[in-house]
Structure formats: structure tokens, C-alpha cells
Amino acid sequence: MNRILVGQIGCGTVGSGVVEILARNRRLIASRTGCDIEMKRIAVRSFADPRYVEVPEEMLTERAEEVLEDPDIDIVVEVMGGVEPARSFVERALLNGKHVATANKALMSTHGGELLELADSRGLVLAFEASVGGGIPILHPLKEGLAGNRVSQVLGIVNGTTNYILTRMSEEGLSFQEALRQAQELGYAEADPAADVEGKDAAAKLAILASIAFNVRVHLDDVFTEGISRLTPADIHFARELGYVIKLLAIAKQEEDGISVRVHPTMLPYDHPLASVRDVFNAVFVSGDAVGDLMFYGRGAGSLPAASAVVGDVIYAARTILTRGRGLGCTCFDHRPIKDMGETLTRYYMLFDVPDRPGVLASIAGVFAGHGVSIKSVIQHGTGQEARIVLITHTVREEDIRACLAELEGLPAVNRVSSVIRVEDSRGDD
Amino acid sequence: MNRILVGQIGCGTVGSGVVEILARNRRLIASRTGCDIEMKRIAVRSFADPRYVEVPEEMLTERAEEVLEDPDIDIVVEVMGGVEPARSFVERALLNGKHVATANKALMSTHGGELLELADSRGLVLAFEASVGGGIPILHPLKEGLAGNRVSQVLGIVNGTTNYILTRMSEEGLSFQEALRQAQELGYAEADPAADVEGKDAAAKLAILASIAFNVRVHLDDVFTEGISRLTPADIHFARELGYVIKLLAIAKQEEDGISVRVHPTMLPYDHPLASVRDVFNAVFVSGDAVGDLMFYGRGAGSLPAASAVVGDVIYAARTILTRGRGLGCTCFDHRPIKDMGETLTRYYMLFDVPDRPGVLASIAGVFAGHGVSIKSVIQHGTGQEARIVLITHTVREEDIRACLAELEGLPAVNRVSSVIRVEDSRGDD
Numbered sequence: 001m002n003r004i005l006v007g008q009i010g011c012g013t014v015g016s017g018v019v020e021i022l023a024r025n026r027r028l029i030a031s032r033t034g035c036d037i038e039m040k041r042i043a044v045r046s047f048a049d050p051r052y053v054e055v056p057e058e059m060l061t062e063r064a065e066e067v068l069e070d071p072d073i074d075i076v077v078e079v080m081g082g083v084e085p086a087r088s089f090v091e092r093a094l095l096n097g098k099h100v101a102t103a104n105k106a107l108m109s110t111h112g113g114e115l116l117e118l119a120d121s122r123g124l125v126l127a128f129e130a131s132v133g134g135g136i137p138i139l140h141p142l143k144e145g146l147a148g149n150r151v152s153q154v155l156g157i158v159n160g161t162t163n164y165i166l167t168r169m170s171e172e173g174l175s176f177q178e179a180l181r182q183a184q185e186l187g188y189a190e191a192d193p194a195a196d197v198e199g200k201d202a203a204a205k206l207a208i209l210a211s212i213a214f215n216v217r218v219h220l221d222d223v224f225t226e227g228i229s230r231l232t233p234a235d236i237h238f239a240r241e242l243g244y245v246i247k248l249l250a251i252a253k254q255e256e257d258g259i260s261v262r263v264h265p266t267m268l269p270y271d272h273p274l275a276s277v278r279d280v281f282n283a284v285f286v287s288g289d290a291v292g293d294l295m296f297y298g299r300g301a302g303s304l305p306a307a308s309a310v311v312g313d314v315i316y317a318a319r320t321i322l323t324r325g326r327g328l329g330c331t332c333f334d335h336r337p338i339k340d341m342g343e344t345l346t347r348y349y350m351l352f353d354v355p356d357r358p359g360v361l362a363s364i365a366g367v368f369a370g371h372g373v374s375i376k377s378v379i380q381h382g383t384g385q386e387a388r389i390v391l392i393t394h395t396v397r398e399e400d401i402r403a404c405l406a407e408l409e410g411l412p413a414v415n416r417v418s419s420v421i422r423v424e425d426s427r428g429d430d
Numbered sequence: 431m432n433r434i435l436v437g438q439i440g441c442g443t444v445g446s447g448v449v450e451i452l453a454r455n456r457r458l459i460a461s462r463t464g465c466d467i468e469m470k471r472i473a474v475r476s477f478a479d480p481r482y483v484e485v486p487e488e489m490l491t492e493r494a495e496e497v498l499e500d501p502d503i504d505i506v507v508e509v510m511g512g513v514e515p516a517r518s519f520v521e522r523a524l525l526n527g528k529h530v531a532t533a534n535k536a537l538m539s540t541h542g543g544e545l546l547e548l549a550d551s552r553g554l555v556l557a558f559e560a561s562v563g564g565g566i567p568i569l570h571p572l573k574e575g576l577a578g579n580r581v582s583q584v585l586g587i588v589n590g591t592t593n594y595i596l597t598r599m600s601e602e603g604l605s606f607q608e609a610l611r612q613a614q615e616l617g618y619a620e621a622d623p624a625a626d627v628e629g630k631d632a633a634a635k636l637a638i639l640a641s642i643a644f645n646v647r648v649h650l651d652d653v654f655t656e657g658i659s660r661l662t663p664a665d666i667h668f669a670r671e672l673g674y675v676i677k678l679l680a681i682a683k684q685e686e687d688g689i690s691v692r693v694h695p696t697m698l699p700y701d702h703p704l705a706s707v708r709d710v711f712n713a714v715f716v717s718g719d720a721v722g723d724l725m726f727y728g729r730g731a732g733s734l735p736a737a738s739a740v741v742g743d744v745i746y747a748a749r750t751i752l753t754r755g756r757g758l759g760c761t762c763f764d765h766r767p768i769k770d771m772g773e774t775l776t777r778y779y780m781l782f783d784v785p786d787r788p789g790v791l792a793s794i795a796g797v798f799a800g801h802g803v804s805i806k807s808v809i810q811h812g813t814g815q816e817a818r819i820v821l822i823t824h825t826v827r828e829e830d831i832r833a834c835l836a837e838l839e840g841l842p843a844v845n846r847v848s849s850v851i852r853v854e855d856s857r858g859d860d
Contacts, residue, residue, distance in 0.1 A: 021578050021720050031763050032577050032645065129575060135721035137567075137575035145559060145567035147462050148451050148741030215462065273727060276706055290451050290738035291565035291728060297703060298724035308720035311578030325755030333461050 002035035004318045007067035008042045010080030014103050016053035017307025033318050043067045068092045075317045078102040087111050094118050101313035103130035109204035109220040120329025125320050127313035132205040133282045135305030136298040142212045149288030151213040156250040158205040160280035160300045161189045161196035162228050167278045170236050198227035199263040202250045210252035210261050217332040218261055224341040226264035235419050238390050239267050245275045258337035260344050267423040342399035347423035349392050353416040356387040363413035371400045432465035434748045437497035438472045439519055440510030444533050446483035447737025463748050473497045498522045505747045508532040517541050524548050531743035533560035539634035539650040550759025555750050557743035562635040563712050565735030566728040572642045579718030581643040586680040588635040590710035590731045591619045591626035592658050597708045600666050628657035629693040632680045640682035640691050647762040654771040656694035665849050668820050669697050675705045688767035690774050697853040772829035777853035779822050783846040786817040793843035801830045
């Protein structure tokens with residue numbers, strides 16, 4: 001039987017899972033692929049770091065070169081994370097003729113194009129299924145099984161930490177801070193939760209998804225990002241009254257005048273398939289011109305789920321070696337503009353604290369009318385100090401909403417603009 | 431640019447969709463694959479049959495040989511359905527060195543093994559993504575991205591017609607006959623609905639899913655099949671009271687002593703991801719030892735969704751040609767027994783019409799105890815002519831349930847066993 005040797009860089013959460021699966025399911029994988037896939041060498045930062053999995057001492061090294069320069073190693077697994085030195089390591093592996101499987105979203109959302117072109121020029125596989133949605137197979141299906149489709153949109157719940165927090169806020173009425181603390185206690189959120197909570201993690205994943213779905217290179221910096229830390233129980237409450245649930249949604253849309261890519265808290269109708277994705281689960285919703293609506297659902301994080309995707313990519317590389325095939329390379333052949341956030345078209349929910357007196361509603365409605373913003377519904381809640389107005393617009397340009405808000409801030413009819421949340425719901429739009 | 435020519439056999443619902451997508455997205459597909467994929471010839475039963483898509487007259491032929499023997503044709507699409515002559519045609523195409531994409535579940539669930547071995551012996555692609563779950567990418571992800579996993583179970587809602595009927599029964603309280611009539615009026619059910627309603631369509635899909643997930647050849651005839659025509663509004667009602675929804679579930683489980691494959695009406699807990707799959711939508715739920723639980727959701731039928739999967743397979747074959755790779759071949763290398771239905775372990779819901787007098791409950795419970803069947807809950811509803819007992823068991827062997835039922839039929843304490851429905855819910859089992 002053929003033997004294929006794997007070298008790995010990094011042995012943290014995901015890396016340990018890769019070691020575990022390759023060992024545990026070695027015979028099964030050999031039967032499925034027709035070759036024995038064996039881990040040969042693992043480069044770690046320090047021998048002293050704790051390991052989550054048992055690794056024979058002689059397999060470990062503190063020098064990445066011992067993986068990258070080893071002529072016996074066919075496939076390099078990069079699971080160290082971060083941009084540098086991961087980028088240099090992946091580049092070196094490819095230059096040395098090795099196929100690469102990486103779980104690195106930061107790397108692929110910033111240097112994906114150049115690395116894929118390098119891989120392609122050598123006929124090598126550079127696979128990165130684990131970089132989005134953990135164990136959920138989504139990138140390969142988009143590139144392969146769905147390749148006959150013109151994709152119009154991709155909507156994703158791709159960050160488990162924020163989805164856990166929002167589920168707790170929604171189902172138990174917790175505040176953001178309380179839910180965050182709970183997530184931290186359970187190990188779902190880091191001590192410094194900024195990358196998750198402010199949406200940067202989801203933005204990197206969205207850049208990768210959009211690049212593949214639309215065949216246009218989208219860079220992490222192209223993605224408009226707004227986090228969930230300002231959401232309040234009142235927002236959750238009014239969302240429910242209106243038939244919505246709030247999710248941190250990663251949205252990529254192909255529109256007439258360009259591509260819209262954004263991550264922000266979003267109100268979704270209760271009966272949308274993504275609305276019932278709870279806790280740390282992830283899901284990606286895809287609309288194609290032939291296939292219609294699809295959803296892929298599963299565990300977006302965790303050692304073994306992410307490692308499942310890495311091992312799938314290792315098997316893909318192994319089969320490519322065995323069949324003397326070649327990797328797919330970069331599929332970003334198209335060039336379409338990425339829309340400025342101000343040009344984005346969507347609906348908005350707004351919550352205003354208002355003085356309890358006649359004419360408030362008329363005054364607010366006047367501002368919207370003046371900027372050509374069409375209002376779908378407006379409801380006044382409470383009286384006295386508690387008086388609030390909940391307003392939902394039709395689909396409008398973000399720029400026009402910003403102009404309205406600037407004008408409303410100075411209006412005596414508005415004490416405070418408490419919330420502005422985008423709404424993903426085109427029902428009843430004319 | 432390379433050119434790859436496609437020949438097609440059949441031009442009904444799915445076939446028209448393939449023609450449409452290849453024409454509509456021709457440039458996009460060419461950019462994605464690096465080759466121009468062109469439909470050359472389509473064999474139809476009769477020129478006189480109605481076409482759902484415009485096809486140039488010179489493209490059509492009534493002789494399948496003009497597709498199968500044409501040396502210029504690289505890939506054959508088989509979308510005629512049924513076992514013969516589809517089997518002979520696919521065999522001929524492979525013998526003539528052509529890659530094949532088929533949507534044919536009847537064929538693949540009965541002759542999949544031999545055809546895949548033939549394809550493998552020639553290094554050809556025989557792809558059949560469209561045979562299960564319409565447009566949902568599920569077979570390729572199972573064979574590829576999830577290949578590092580030991581799969582323990584696959585649960586599928588893989589027949590849109592029955593899911594539509596059950597949704598109407600569940601949400602509107604319709605009887606089976608009323609819901610069937612509605613499905614027929616909407617074109618979701620055939621004039622002769624037997625294949626859908628009796629579960630044969632789902633059984634063929636399950637045989638294919640199980641073969642791939644467990645690497646064991648499962649034949650259509652191995653699948654235990656029970657349809658939905660005997661379900662009543664009372665079953666739906668009591669299911670809801672108990673926190674369940676009823677679905678026609680295709681179930682494949684890897685158990686210690688063999689593989690269990692069965693299609694039958696099943697009670698699923700309300701919060702199971704499959705429970706919210708409504709109307710004609712399909713979904714496949716997969717549990718793997720590394721990835722955990724996954725769900726794939728989308729349109730399981732219809733011209734364009736199914737054609738999306740066929741075109742994905744055509745693109746897969748085209749890329750294999752371009753990279754001089756080879757098809758995956760048959761992955762059923764393992765030999766494990768397929769369990770007899772009597773040996774199956776699951777839970778059961780039962781509804782009995784009973785005489786309204788003391789001792790009925792004790793008498794029924796005695797029968798179950800005598801066969802070692804552990805009861806989870808038993809509730810008596812109504813009085814007089816309307817007296818009923820609703821009973822749920824713990825996980826037990828089907829054989830023991832059959833023995834209980836045989837004994838209960840002759841018992842004075844039971845007027846009638848109205849329903850027996852299996853329950854997919856291991857919560858609270860010891």
C-alpha cells in the first residue's frame with residue numbers, strides 16, 4: 001500500500017484533533033483512500049507547552065524547517081494560526097513541492113489569492129475547508145458540487161461564541177455582559193473576546209466565503225464589520241414582538257452594481273432556516289440560480305470538528321497525489337467592485353427614546369420623508385419617561401439612513417437613538 | 431480553451447434543467463473549470479414528447495447509440511430513470527470510455543456496486559449526486575470532506591412529497607387523503623403516488639446514503655420500508671402533545687452487531703434540527719465521530735435543483751479529464767451484516783382503543799412486562815367509547831414489540847391497536 005507522510009505546524013486545539021483523528025481512524029482512512037496516511041513530524045513553538053493529545057517525543061520539533069524541508073513529507077498541515085510566520089511557512093511548503101491543508105482564516109482572508117496562485121502554478125493542493133464553519137463542508141461544495149450555479153447570496157452564522165451569547169440573551173433575557181461572562185465560564189469565549197464579539201473572526205470567514213461564491217477576490221479589509229456588544233435586552237424584546245430573532249450575520253450579496261460584504265447584528269424572520277441555529281452551532285445559507293436555497297449546519301468550532309475538515313483536506317491532497325491530479329487553484333477570475341457600506345441596500349429597525357408629547361411621530365416621520373426613506377411600520381410604546389418609538393423601514397440605502405440619523409440626533413422630538421439594527425427580510429417590499 | 435462535449439439520455443424534468451443550466455451559465459462554468467462544456471446530443475424516447483426547454487432539433491435523436499457510440503462525447507448524462515435500459519446504457523457508456531453523471535436512484539441502489547467497479551477499472555468518473563436529496567450536495571461531502579470520520583448514523587428527510595403531506599397534516603390538521611389530494615393538485619405528488627407514499631423512493635436514496643457512509647454495499651431490497659398512508663390526525667395530535675413531530679425518516683445506523691437501514695414514519699423531538707424541515711424541503715442529518723452532528727438542507731426535487739447536482743457532477747468529470755485524474759470508484763470495501771428489522775433497537779409510540787373499565791392499564795402493562803419491554807410513559811385519555819391509551823416504550827427490540835402486539839390483539843383489555851409509530855429519541859434512556 002502507498003504511504004503518504006504528513007508534517008504539521010502547530011499542535012494546539014485544532015492540531016491535537018488532527019493528530020487524534022489520523023491515529024484513531026488510520027485503518028478506515030487507509031481503506032477509503034487506498035493509502036496509509038501517517039503523521040511524521042510536528043513543529044511546535046516550545047516542547048514545554050501543554051499538549052492536548054499524546055504525541056511521541058521523537059515526532060516533535062521546535063524547528064518548522066524540519067517539517068518544511070523534509071523531502072519525505074508530502075503534505076503540510078498548517079494549524080498555528082495568525083498571518084506571520086504562517087504565511088512564510090505555507091509559501092515555503094508550496095515552493096518545496098508540498099501540498100498544504102490549513103485551518104487559517106486570518107491567512108486565507110488576507111493572502112489567499114497569492115498563495116493559491118503559487119499552489120496552482122505548481123499543480124499543488126492548497127485546501128482550507130477548516131477556515132470557515134469548522135467541521136461543516138462548505139468551501140468544497142461551493143467550488144465543486146455547486147459550480148454550475150450563479151450564487152446570489154451567502155448568509156452565515158459563522159461565529160459560535162457570538163451565537164451562544166445571542167442565544168442566551170434571546171432565550172433567558174440576559175444582558176450582553178451576563179451572557180458573555182457565561183460564555184467565558186464555559187470556555188466558549190476567550191478572556192479577550194474582542195475578535196469574536198466585534199465580528200472580526202466572522203469577517204475573515206466571510207471574505208473567504210464571498211471570494212469562492214462570487215469568484216471575486218474579497219480581502220478581510222473589504223468587509224464592513226459591526227459587533228454585538230451594544231445590543232440590549234430591549235432590542236431582543238422588540239425583535240421578538242416583530243417576529244424576528246437577532247443573529248450576528250455574515251452577509252455576502254451579488255448586486256447589480258457590485259458585491260456587498262458585511263458582518264453585523266441582523267434581525268431575521270423567525271421562520272428563516274438560520275433563525276433556529278442555536279448556541280455554538282454554525283450554519284451557512286446559500287442561494288443559487290439553479291439549486292435555490294441550501295443550508296449547511298454543524299459545529300463551527302472545537303478541536304475534533306475543525307480537525308475533521310483538516311483531515312478531509314489531507315485526504316483530498318492524498319487522493320490528488322495518488323491520481324496524479326492537481327489542485328483547483330484560485331477561482332477568483334472575476335473583477336467586480338465591492339460596494340461601499342453607504343451604498344448597501346437593506347431594511348432598518350430603529351428604537352428611539354422620545355418625549356411623551358403630541359407631534360413626535362409626525363416630526364420623526366418628516367425627517368425620513370425628507371431623505372426619501374420609506375417607512376414600513378412605526379409603533380409608539382409606553383408613556384412618560386418610558387416613551388419609545390419602534391420603527392422599521394422598507395429597503396433603503398444605508399447612506400440615506402445615516403443622513404436621517406444625523407438629522408434626528410438634533411431633533412427635539414428625539415431624546416436618544418437607542419438602537420439601529422439592520423433587518424434581513426424582503427417580504428412585502430415593493 | 432479546451433472543449434468538452436456532453437451527451438445526454440433523457441430530456442424530462444431533470445434533463446431539461448441540465449440543458450438549461452449548461453446553456454445559461456456556460457461562460458461562468460467555462461471560467462470556473464477552464465474548459466467549454468457543451469451539450470452535443472440528446473437521446474429522447476420520442477421526438478413527439480413535449481419538451482420543457484428549447485432544444486435545437488439537430489441536437490435530438492431517438493437512438494441512444496448516437497450518444498453512447500459518438501467518439502467525440504466525453505461525458506454522458508443519464509437522466510431517463512428506471513433500471514433498464516438505463517443500466518445497459520450506463521454500462522455501454524463506461525465500456526466506451528465515457529465518464530457518466532446520473533440522477534438515477536433506482537439504478538444506483540440496485541446496480542451501483544457493479545457499475546462503480548466497472549468505472550473504477552477504467553479510471554472513469556461515475557457520479558450520482560442528484561440521486562439523493564436533489565440539489566443538496568451530500569454524497570460528495572460524505573465521500574470526500576467527511577472521509578476522516580467514522581459515521582455512526584445518517585437520518586434523512588429525502589422525499590419531498592411525503593414531507594409536504596406530513597407538513598399539511600401537522601399544521602392544518604388535514605387527513606392523509608386530503609393532504610395527498612392537495613399535493614397532487616400542486617404537482618408535488620404523482621397521479622399514482624405509491625412510490626413516494628409507501629417509502630420506496632426514500633428507501634432507494636437511503637441504500638445509496640448508507641453504502642457511502644458506512645462503506646458497505648446496501649441494496650434497495652435490504653431497506654425495511656413502511657409508508658405514511660396509515661397515519662391519522664390523532665397520531666399527529668398525540669405526537670405534538672408528547673413534544674414530537676412525525677416525519678417519514680430514512681434511518682441508517684451503524685450498530686455493534688450490524689447496520690440498520692429503514693424508512694418509516696418516525697416521531698422526532700421538536701427541537702431536533704430535522705423537525706423544522708417543512709413542505710417539500712429535504713435534509714440529511716449526519717453524525718460522525720470527529721465532526722459531531724451536521725445537517726444539509728435544501729430542495730430535494732424539481733428540475734433545476736436536481737439538475738444543479740447533475741451539472742456539478744459533469745463539472746467534476748470535466749475537471750478529472752482536464753487534470754488527467756481518475757474517478758473515486760466504489761468505496762464499499764467493508765462487509766458488515768445488515769440487521770433484520772426484528773433485531774432493530776428503537777422506541778415505540780402506541781395508541782390503543784380500550785374499554786372504559788378498571789384494570790385495563792394493568793392488563794396491558796402486564797403484557798409488556800412479560801416480554802421484557804420497558805415502558806417509559808403510559809397515559810389514558812377520554813372515557814366511554816373514546817377511551818384510549820397512549821404508551822411510549824424505552825429503547826427495545828422490534829421483535830419484542832411484535833410479540834407484545836400479537837398478544838395484545840387477543841386481549842379483552844384492548845379493542846384495537848390504532849397505531850404503532852417508532853420514536854427517534856434516546857433522551858432519558860438508561
